[in-house]
Amino acid sequence: xxxxxxxxxxxxxxxxxxxxxxxxxxxxxxxxxxxxxxxxxxxxxxxxxxxxxxxxxxxxxxxxxxxxxxxxxxxxxxxxxxxxxxxxxxxxxxxxxxxxxxxxxxxxxxxxxxxxxxxxxxxxxxxxxxxxxxxxxxxxxxxxxxxxxxxxxxxxxxxxxxxxxxxxxxxxxxxxxxxxxxxxxxxxxxxxxxxxxxxxxxxxxxxxxxxxxxxxxxxxxxxxxxxxxxxxxxxxxxxxxxxxxxxxxxxxxxxxxxxxxxxxxxxxxxxxxxxxxxxxxxxxxxxxxxxxxxxxxxxxxxxxxxxxxxxxxxxxxxxxxxxxxxxxxxxxxxxxxxxxxxxxxxxxxxxxxxxxxxxxxxxxxxxxxxxxxxxxxxxxxxxxxxxxxxxxxxxxxxxxxxxxxxxxxxxxxxxxxxxxxxxxxxxxxxxxxxxxxxxxxxxxxxxxxxxxxxxxxxxxxxxxxxxxxxxxxxxxxxxxxxxxxxxxxxxxxxxxxxxxxxxxxxxxxxxxxxxxxxxxxxxxxxxxxxxxxxxxxxxxxxxxxxxxxxxxxxxxxxxxxxxxxxxxxxxxxxxxxxxxxxxxxxxxxxxxxxxxxxxxxxxxxxxxxxxxxxxxxxx
Amino acid sequence: xxxxxxxxxxxxxxxxxxxxxxxxxxxxxxxxxxxxxxxxxxxxxxxxxxxxxxxxxxxxxxxxxxxxxxxxxxxxxxxxxxxxxxxxxxxxxxxxxxxxxxxxxxxxxxxxxxx
Amino acid sequence: xxxxxxxxxxxxxxxxxxxxxxxxxxxxxxxxxxxxxxxxxxxxxxxxxxxxxxxxxxxxxxxxxxxxxxxxxxxxxxxxxxxxxxxxxxxxxxxxxxxxxxxxxxxxxxxxxxxxxxxxxxxxxxxxxxxxxxxxxxxxxxxxxxxxxxxxxxxxxxxxxxxxxxxxxxxxxxxxxxxxxxxxxxxxxxxxxxxxxxxxxxx
Numbered sequence: 001x002x003x004x005x006x007x008x009x010x011x012x013x014x015x016x017x018x019x020x021x022x023x024x025x026x027x028x029x030x031x032x033x034x035x036x037x038x039x040x041x042x043x044x045x046x047x048x049x050x051x052x053x054x055x056x057x058x059x060x061x062x063x064x065x066x067x068x069x070x071x072x073x074x075x076x077x078x079x080x081x082x083x084x085x086x087x088x089x090x091x092x093x094x095x096x097x098x099x100x101x102x103x104x105x106x107x108x109x110x111x112x113x114x115x116x117x118x119x120x121x122x123x124x125x126x127x128x129x130x131x132x133x134x135x136x137x138x139x140x141x142x143x144x145x146x147x148x149x150x151x152x153x154x155x156x157x158x159x160x161x162x163x164x165x166x167x168x169x170x171x172x173x174x175x176x177x178x179x180x181x182x183x184x185x186x187x188x189x190x191x192x193x194x195x196x197x198x199x200x201x202x203x204x205x206x207x208x209x210x211x212x213x214x215x216x217x218x219x220x221x222x223x224x225x226x227x228x229x230x231x232x233x234x235x236x237x238x239x240x241x242x243x244x245x246x247x248x249x250x251x252x253x254x255x256x257x258x259x260x261x262x263x264x265x266x267x268x269x270x271x272x273x274x275x276x277x278x279x280x281x282x283x284x285x286x287x288x289x290x291x292x293x294x295x296x297x298x299x300x301x302x303x304x305x306x307x308x309x310x311x312x313x314x315x316x317x318x319x320x321x322x323x324x325x326x327x328x329x330x331x332x333x334x335x336x337x338x339x340x341x342x343x344x345x346x347x348x349x350x351x352x353x354x355x356x357x358x359x360x361x362x363x364x365x366x367x368x369x370x371x372x373x374x375x376x377x378x379x380x381x382x383x384x385x386x387x388x389x390x391x392x393x394x395x396x397x398x399x400x401x402x403x404x405x406x407x408x409x410x411x412x413x414x415x416x417x418x419x420x421x422x423x424x425x426x427x428x429x430x431x432x433x434x435x436x437x438x439x440x441x442x443x444x445x446x447x448x449x450x451x452x453x454x455x456x457x458x459x460x461x462x463x464x465x466x467x468x469x470x471x472x473x474x475x476x477x478x479x480x481x482x483x484x485x486x487x488x489x490x491x492x493x494x495x496x497x498x499x500x501x502x503x504x505x506x507x508x509x510x511x512x513x514x515x516x517x518x519x520x521x522x523x524x525x526x527x528x529x530x531x532x533x534x535x536x537x538x539x540x541x542x543x544x545x546x547x548x549x550x551x552x553x554x555x556x557x558x559x560x561x562x563x564x565x566x567x568x569x570x571x572x573x574x575x576x577x578x579x580x581x582x583x584x585x586x587x588x589x590x591x592x593x594x595x596x597x598x599x600x601x602x603x604x605x606x607x608x609x610x611x612x613x614x615x616x617x618x619x
Numbered sequence: 620x621x622x623x624x625x626x627x628x629x630x631x632x633x634x635x636x637x638x639x640x641x642x643x644x645x646x647x648x649x650x651x652x653x654x655x656x657x658x659x660x661x662x663x664x665x666x667x668x669x670x671x672x673x674x675x676x677x678x679x680x681x682x683x684x685x686x687x688x689x690x691x692x693x694x695x696x697x698x699x700x701x702x703x704x705x706x707x708x709x710x711x712x713x714x715x716x717x718x719x720x721x722x723x724x725x726x727x728x729x730x731x732x733x734x
Numbered sequence: 735x736x737x738x739x740x741x742x743x744x745x746x747x748x749x750x751x752x753x754x755x756x757x758x759x760x761x762x763x764x765x766x767x768x769x770x771x772x773x774x775x776x777x778x779x780x781x782x783x784x785x786x787x788x789x790x791x792x793x794x795x796x797x798x799x800x801x802x803x804x805x806x807x808x809x810x811x812x813x814x815x816x817x818x819x820x821x822x823x824x825x826x827x828x829x830x831x832x833x834x835x836x837x838x839x840x841x842x843x844x845x846x847x848x849x850x851x852x853x854x855x856x857x858x859x860x861x862x863x864x865x866x867x868x869x870x871x872x873x874x875x876x877x878x879x880x881x882x883x884x885x886x887x888x889x890x891x892x893x894x895x896x897x898x899x900x901x902x903x904x905x906x907x908x909x910x911x912x913x914x915x916x917x918x919x920x921x922x923x924x925x926x927x928x929x930x931x932x933x934x935x936x937x
Contacts, residue, residue, distance in 0.1 A: 157737060157751045223758045230701070231739050231751050257758060258712050261766035269773065272875060277865030280773065280872075284788065298788040298868045300780050303773055306720035310769075357712050361723060370726035376719075642821050650814035657806045657931075661799060664936040677932035684928045692817050692921040699748050702757045709761040713768045717775070724776045 015083065019159035020580060024166050025145030026472070031166075032137035034090045035173060036458070037543075039128035041094055042121045044536055045101070047496075049113045051533035053514035056111035059102040066095035069547065076551050084554055097180070106185065118513035119188035120203065124176070126191025127207065130319065131214050132173050134457050138322035139218075139256070140169065142464055143225055143249045145472070149571035150243045152234025152590065152612075154582040157227040165220040172213030179206035190511070192312070195281030195304040199273045200288055208271040215264045218256045225253035234570065236590035240346070241611065243569045243594040244339065247346055248325030251353040252318050259314035259357065266307030273299070280304075305364050313360035317352060319453050320420075323460030324391050327413045330463045331395055332595040333567050334410035335402030336607070339595045341394040348387035355384040365433040366440045374433045381431035388424055392417060403598075407565075408482030412463035415490050419459060423451030426501060441511075444504025447497050455493045462489070462546075467565065469550075474559020474576045481549040488542025495535025499528035566608050569594050573612045588612040649691050656684050741908045756915045760922050767926050770876050774933065777868050790869045794936055796862075797873070801852050802935040805845055806927060812841035813924040816891075816917050823910045828902055831913075835895045838920070842888045849881055873934055880930055883923045890916055 009018075018024060041062065048057050070091035077085035102108045107117045148156055156162045179186040184202030187193065198204050229250045233242070242250075269280040277295070281304045284297025332339045339345065359380045361369065369377075395417060404410065426448040429435040439445060462485075470476045508515075508522040515529050516522045563572040574584045589612060596609035602618045609615065660680040664673060690696045695703070738744070739751050747754075781790045819834035857863075857870075864871040894909075894916060901909040 155737060158755065159737070219759075219762055223755050223762075226758055227751050227755045230747055231744050231749065231754060232737070257762045258709060258765050261762055262716060262769040262772075264766060265769035265773065268879070269875065272864060272871065276863075276871075278871035278875075279865070279868060280777065280875075296788070296865060296867045298777070298781055300724070300776055302724065303720070303776050306723065306776075307769055307773070310716060310720070354708070358715050358719065361719065364723070368726075369723055373723045373726065376722075643818055646814055646817050646821070650810055653810045653813075653928075654807055657803055657810070660932055660936065661803050664794060664799070664932070670937075674937055677936055681929050681932050685925050688813065688921050688925045688928065692813055692924075693918055701747060701749065702754070705757065705761055706764075709764050713764055716765060716768045717772050720772050720776060721779075724780060 017163060019155075019163055021144050021148050021156045021159070021162060022472075022578060022580075022583075024162050025141050025143075027166055028136050028140030028144055028169070029142075030087070030090075031170060031173065032133050032141055034094075035128050036133040036137070037090070038094055038097070038177075039125050039133050040540065040543075041098060042125040042128070044540060045098075045113070046118060046121045046125065047529075047533045047536045049118055049513065050515040051529040053517060054112060057102070057108060057113060059098055059108070059111060062098050063095045066091045066098070069544065070095070072548075073551055076555060078555075081555070084551065097177070100180070113513070115513040116188060117185065119190075120180070120186045122511065123187045123190050123193075123203075123207075124180070127187070127211075128176065129453070130191060130315070131211070132169075132176060134319050134453060134461075135218065135315070136169055137461055138319065138457065139221060139225070139249065139252060140166065142245075142322060142326065142461070142468075143221075143252075146468060146571055147225065147246055147249050148228060148232065149471075149574070149578060149583055150246050150569050151229060151232060151237055152570045152573070152584065152588040153228060153232035154584070154587075156224050157231055158224050161220050161224050165217045165224065168213050168220065169217035172210045172217060175206060175210035175213065179203060179210065182206060192308060193270065193304075194308075195270060195273070195299075195301045196283070196286055198304075199270060199282055200286065200293065205271065205274050208267045208274070211267050212264065212271075215260050215267070218260055219264075222253040222256035222260075225249055226257065229253075234588050234590055237570075237611075238590075240343070241590055241593050244328040244342065244345055245322070245325035247349055248321040248328075251349050252321045255314040255318050255321075255353060255356060259311045262307045263311035266304055266311075269307075270304065302364075302367055305367065306361070309360040309363045310357075313363065314356045316449070316452070317356045319457050321349070321352070323416075323457040326460045326464035326467070327395065327416050329569070330409045330413040330467050331398055332597065333467070333565055334405045334407055334413070335399050336405070336597040337398055337402040337595075338593070338597060338599065339394070340397040340400075341390075342593065342595070344390055345394050348390040351387045352384060355380055355387075359384055359431075362431050362436070365436045369433075378432055382428075385424065385428060385431070392421060392424075407466075408477065408479055408486060409463045409467035411483065411486045412459050412466065415486070416456065416459045416463065419451060419455035419490075419493075423448060423456050426451060438507075439504060441509055442504035443500040443508050443510050446510050447500030447504055450497045450500065454497065455490070459489070459493075462486075468571075469553065470561075470564045471571055471576050471578070473554055473556075474561075475553050475556045476564055477549050477553050481545050481552075485542055485545040485549065488545070489539055492535050492538035492540075492542060495538060496532045499525075499532050499535075503528055563610075568596055568608050568610045570611055573610060589614075591615070646691070649687055653684055653687060656680055741905070741911060750911060752911060752915045753918075756918050760918065763922060763926075767879075767929075770879065771929075771933070774872050774876065777872060781868070788867060790867075793869070793934060796869070797935050798853065799935050801848060802931055805848050806931050808841050808845045808848070809924045809927050812838045812845070813921050815841065816920045820910070820913050820917050823902075823906075823913055826906070832895065832899070835891060835913075839888060839891050839895060842884055842891070846881060846884055846888075849877065853877075876930055876934060880923070880926055883926070887916075887920050887923055891920070 015023065018027075044062070045057060070088035073088040073091070074085050077088075101117070102111060107114060144156070144162065148154070176186075182203065187198075187201070187203040187207035189198035189201045189204060193204065193207065229242075229246060269278070272278040273280055273282060279295040279297050279299040281301050282293075282295045282297060282299040283301065284295070286293045286295060286297075328339065328345070359377060361373070362377045362381045365374060365377075399414075426444070430439060430445060430448060466477055466482055503522065503525045504510075506522055506525045508525060509519075515526060517526075559576055562574070562576045564576075565572070570588055570590070571578075573588050579585065591614055592609060592611055594611055596606070596611075598605055598607060599609060600606070601609065601615055660677055663676050663680070666673075668676070695706075737751065739749075741750065743750050778790055782788055815834045815837040819831045819838060822828075822830035822834055854874075862870050864874050894913060898912070899909070901912070
């Protein structure tokens with residue numbers, strides 16, 4: 001860790017093929033945020049189509065907005081910050097992609113969307129958001145950057161493996177984008193890719209290959225996170241002194257490690273169905289376009305659903321657990337109180353992690369599942385809601401009696417509590433077979449899980465970004481811009497997702513490219529489609545404040561303070577940004593639990609007691 | 620070799636060769652046992668038991684062989700507790716992975732639309 | 735910058751990073767092959783009874799049990815030589831290590847040769863491919879994925895036998911650890927085959 005040890009690394013080794021967990025974390029973060037933006041744009045196109053079916057999409061407006069943002073970044077970055085200017089390529093890239101969508105007869109002939117292309121957008125929106133956006137942001141970015149710092153480690157346990165998992169993820173992402181340019185376009189069978197439709201639909205082959213890369217990346221990452229957490233904790237960092245964020249990352253890594261292999265096998269089997277003529281998921285006598293397809297048959301389409309959901313239900317917890325960890329950090333820090341029920345949180349986490357493997361088939365009630373099997377999955381689903389409520393209750397009790405600071409990250413964290421509450425409670429009817437059979441194929445399901453992942457996970461990631469941004473560059477993000485961003489995002493998200501619940505209960509089917517124009521029973525709720533479209537525009541426009549905020553803050557020189565939030569956990573025990581090699585000047589030693597805010601010490605109340613600060617106790 | 624000297628049984632004889640050959644013999648014997656069990660499993664498969672019985676026999680023999688490999692070649696009997704705990708939960712999830720899909724599929728066995 | 739506990743065990747967990755990492759990887763592999771066995775069972779019990787064209791054959795009639803048993807023996811033997819090579823390193827007998835590791839690699843290659851030349855190629859010539867029926871699809875998938883693991887193992891072991899063995903001079907302790915970790919993987923591949931053999935050839 002001393003100065004003379006490390007030779008100066010070249011630009012490529014420093015910024016592109018770095019082994020430093022902080023650089024890899026930033027790479028993950030930047031890539032994942034770009035994919036979130038791309039997934040968001042796909043959704044904007046879909047929502048425009050749903051609100052104004054059959055009308056010309058104002059694609060030129062989108063393209064111009066993105067080009068404008070790109071040039072603004074180049075201008076603000078100036079000559080001295082080429083790395084920042086490089087980020088404008090993300091915006092030019094998305095502008096180019098939208099422009100590409102509007103050309104060509106098989107996508108938007110004359111600016112009017114074809115149903116096949118709508119299906120592509122739907123499948124790719126889900127895939128990009130879940131596998132390329134939220135998971136890499138939650139685990140790859142936040143986990144990579146923050147976890148080693150919070151446990152006082154010099155780096156991840158396997159730095160080369162860490163770099164490999166980023167690049168494998170990157171290749172997977174590039175392949176996903178490339179699939180738009182292939183003949184037949186991208187996958188169009190939904191992010192769940194149910195067989196036998198996905199076995200015979202166009203675009204699926206590249207999706208499967210890309211998924212295999214993404215799965216490989218997650219598996220490598222998961223091994224790294226577990227080994228790092230178990231092996232590289234600083235001296236005195238016992239299990240129950242770990243910050244709760246570390247616990248969530250650890251359980252998340254176990255979910256990835258043990259759940260992802262089933263989709264790996266599923267993806268390989270579906271790929272073999274497509275390219276080797278196997279019929280793992282194909283029953284005999286499938287007819288397409290009036291012709292019986294030449295498959296041996298004998299396959300079981302439900303097998304795919306089992307393999308898929310055995311992964312994808314734990315995957316839902318992969319999306320939300322790191323978010324809960326971030327929120328816990330932000331709420332304890334800003335209510336200036338120790339976490340109310342730390343052991344309860346940890347035990348709940350274990351129970352959620354364990355149960356998430358045995359509830360998965362509640363996604364499959366409408367497949368004609370027998371009542372005995374359905375009873376098992378309903379029961380476990382009801383049980384798993386208990387620890388989820390424990391999380392919420394503990395966070396609310398932590399607020400009680402605290403001296404709350406309404407900082408920007410805290411606003412996001414506070415908004416997260418009711419948003420996650422809505423998301424969780426709307427899930428209960430879906431966990432019981434009778435209401436699920438009515439609601440399953442409606443917008444209600446879309447509304448429910450978007451409340452979990454958009455105002456749930458993504459709001460939490462915003463909280464985390466605002467909270468840890470000073471750790472990354474030494475400056476807090478601007479508070480005014482942050483608050484504008486917060487209110488716009490929160491209202492916009494509710495404007496999009498609350499109407500979905502209403503539409504769903506009215507019986508409006510999901511997956512219809514025109515929103516269900518021909519159905520009488522949904523006419524009373526059709527007008528909500530327009531609201532949702534403008535809500536999604538609102539979300540988009542207010543993200544500009546966020547992007548602007550980040551760029552303006554990154555322009556600032558000379559970091560100000562190391563611990564601007566007066567936090568206690570170890571990531572603030574080093575400089576901001578942390579040292580490039582080894583993170584800490586001297587290896588930190590931990591003396592106490594993670595959230596010692598306003599605790600009595602030697603007869604007076606200490607505003608905050610960092611984990612690494614040694615205090616001589618008097619009686 | 621300080622390791623071998625610390626073993627009281629081997630102090631008297633030439634420590635170098637003895638320890639190595641002792642350990643080696645141990646592993647070779649387990650390998651031989653695995654080969655014998657392979658022959659046994661092939662032999663039992665030549666009887667025409669009902670499918671349930673032959674699956675049972677084959678799986679029991681395979682499990683015994685697998686446990687031998689895991690316990691001795693992979694040293695699981697002396698392995699760290701943390702690893703054993705993780706493997707224990709892996710086995711539970713493995714069982715869930717086998718039997719949960721199976722329990723659902725058993726409902727539909729025999730209905731013609733499965734083929 | 736040195737990552738702690740790469741070579742020595744962490745006192746309170748009693749583990750080195752690579753050994754813990756490989757066990758986690760193997761836990762993941764258990765679920766990987768577990769998914770394969772699930773698929774096998776579901777597809778098999780979902781298949782119709784014998785007169786039907788899609789019925790699964792009696793497997794020992796379709797596959798050559800003798801070749802399968804020989805391959806089982808080859809893999810078991812390679813597992814034994816693998817662990818002997820590790821014991822040799824523990825005893826600081828580098829030449830013995832080279833011998834046993836070389837034998838392991840030879841046996842692994844022999845396994846692949848038998849698998850491909852005596853099993854895959856004749857079957858493909860007889861027109862038994864993945865699209866024939868789900869029994870053969872499952873057979874090729876399970877043995878193919880296992881063969882990929884064998885190939886991966888051969889690459890790693892060959893590296894430790896050849897260029898990687900230089901580490902014995904500079905850092906014998908870490909090299910012994912590496913062989914142990916590679917051995918754990920190799921025994922696991924053997925273990926998988928122990929279950930694949932009766933499942934595919936005998937039942």
